[in-house]
Amino acid sequence: MLVCALAHFAAMTPLRRTSSETESFAARPHPRRERLVRRWDRLVERWSRDFGSSFVEDYSLAGAERHRALHRRVYDGRIEITEHRIRLHDLPESFRGLRIVQLSDIHHGLFLPFHAVLDAVEMTNRLQPDVIALTGDFVTYSRAYIEPVAAILGTLRARHGVFAVLGNHDFRVGDGEVTRALQRHGIEVLRNRHALLRHAGHALPIAGIDDLWYGADLPRALHGIRPGAPTILLAHNPKIIRRAAHYQVGLVLSGHTHGGQINLPLAGTVFGRSPEQMRFRSGWDRLGPTQIYVSRGIGTVVLPLRVRCPAEIPQFHLQPHEPGRDSQARLNADC
Ligand SMILES: [Fe+2]
Numbered sequence: 001m002l003v004c005a006l007a008h009f010a011a012m013t014p015l016r017r018t019s020s021e022t023e024s025f026a027a028r029p030h031p032r033r034e035r036l037v038r039r040w041d042r043l044v045e046r047w048s049r050d051f052g053s054s055f056v057e058d059y060s061l062a063g064a065e066r067h068r069a070l071h072r073r074v075y076d077g078r079i080e081i082t083e084h085r086i087r088l089h090d091l092p093e094s095f096r097g098l099r100i101v102q103l104s105d106i107h108h109g110l111f112l113p114f115h116a117v118l119d120a121v122e123m124t125n126r127l128q129p130d131v132i133a134l135t136g137d138f139v140t141y142s143r144a145y146i147e148p149v150a151a152i153l154g155t156l157r158a159r160h161g162v163f164a165v166l167g168n169h170d171f172r173v174g175d176g177e178v179t180r181a182l183q184r185h186g187i188e189v190l191r192n193r194h195a196l197l198r199h200a201g202h203a204l205p206i207a208g209i210d211d212l213w214y215g216a217d218l219p220r221a222l223h224g225i226r227p228g229a230p231t232i233l234l235a236h237n238p239k240i241i242r243r244a245a246h247y248q249v250g251l252v253l254s255g256h257t258h259g260g261q262i263n264l265p266l267a268g269t270v271f272g273r274s275p276e277q278m279r280f281r282s283g284w285d286r287l288g289p290t291q292i293y294v295s296r297g298i299g300t301v302v303l304p305l306r307v308r309c310p311a312e313i314p315q316f317h318l319q320p321h322e323p324g325r326d327s328q329a330r331l332n333a334d335c
Contacts, residue, residue, distance in 0.1 A: 136170055261301070
C-alpha cells in the first residue's frame with residue numbers, strides 16, 4: 001500500500017502542475033525538491049535491494065530460438081545484456097560482424113536516478129560497440145532531467161557513431177530541447193531522415209523516425225535509399241512494423257513497450273495488452289521481409305518496478321543472409 005501510494009504521488013504530482021510551473025520548478029535550484037528526490041532515490045534503491053532478487057526473474061525472449069540467439073547473457077541483478085545474431089539480405093561483406101548495442105526507454109527521472117543511467121552507459125561502453133542505437137524516451141515528465149541524461153549519454157563511445165530517435169515521452173516533455181541537448185553532446189538525432197555508415201567503400205543506411213504519435217514520416221526517412229537495401233530503422237514504437245515491412249526495411253530496432261514491465265504469473269503483463277502489443281512486445285520477430293527487435297529498455301513508468309521483466313541492453317551481431325540457414329525462420333514468418 002505504501003509503495004503504491006508513493007509511486008502514485010511521484011507519478012502524478014508533475015501532472016498536476018501547469019507546464020510553466022513545471023518548467024520553473026525544474027529549472028532553478030530547489031532545496032525541498034532536491035531533498036525529496038534524494039529521499040525517493042534512497043527508497044527505490046532499498047526496494048531494489050530488498051525485493052529485486054526475489055521479484056525480478058530472468059525469462060526467455062520470444063523468438064530467441066528462431067533467430068538463433070547466441071544465448072550469452074550477463075545479468076547483474078538489474079540489467080540483462082542479451083546477444084542476438086541478425087542475418088540481413090545484401091549486407092555488404094565489409095559490415096559482417098558489425099555490432100550494434102541498443103539502449104531504450106531510459107526514463108531518467110525519479111524512478112531511474114543518475115547513477116543508474118551511468119551504470120547502463122558503462123555497461124554499454126564495455127561492450128565496445130561499432131554502433132549505438134538510442135530508441136527514445138530519455139525522460140518521463142520533467143525537463144530538469146534532459147540535460148543530465150544527454151550529458152551522460154554523451155560519454156557513450158562507438159566506432160561508427162551514436163544515433164538516436166525520440167520517444168512519445170520526449171515529445172511530451174519537449175522534442176526540440178531533447179534533440180538539441182543530445183546533439184550538443186555529440187549524438188546524431190535521426191528525425192525522419194537517414195545517415196550512411198561507411199566502411200571499406202561500402203555504405204549501410206541507418207534511418208530514424210519521430211515517434212509514431214508525433215509525426216513519424218517513414219517515406220521521408222527512407223528517401224534516396226534503394227528498395228531492399230539492408231536498412232536499419234530506429235523507431236521508438238514497434239507498431240511501425242507493418243509500414244516498415246511495406247518499405248522492405250531490413251531491421252527495425254524499437255522499444256516503448258518496456259516488455260510489459262510487470263509480468264505476473266498466469267495474468268501476464270499489466271501494460272500493453274492489445275493484440276499487436278502482445279505480439280510485438282519484446283524480443284525478436286519478423287513480418288515479411290522485415291525483422292524487428294523490441295527491447296525491454298532500461299527505465300520504468302507508472303511504478304518504479306519490474307516483475308519478471310528485467311531491464312535489457314541488447315547487442316546485435318550483423319551477418320549477411322546465407323540461403324538455407326534461415327529457412328526455419330522464413331517458415332515461421334507471418335505475413
Ligand atoms: Fe518508455
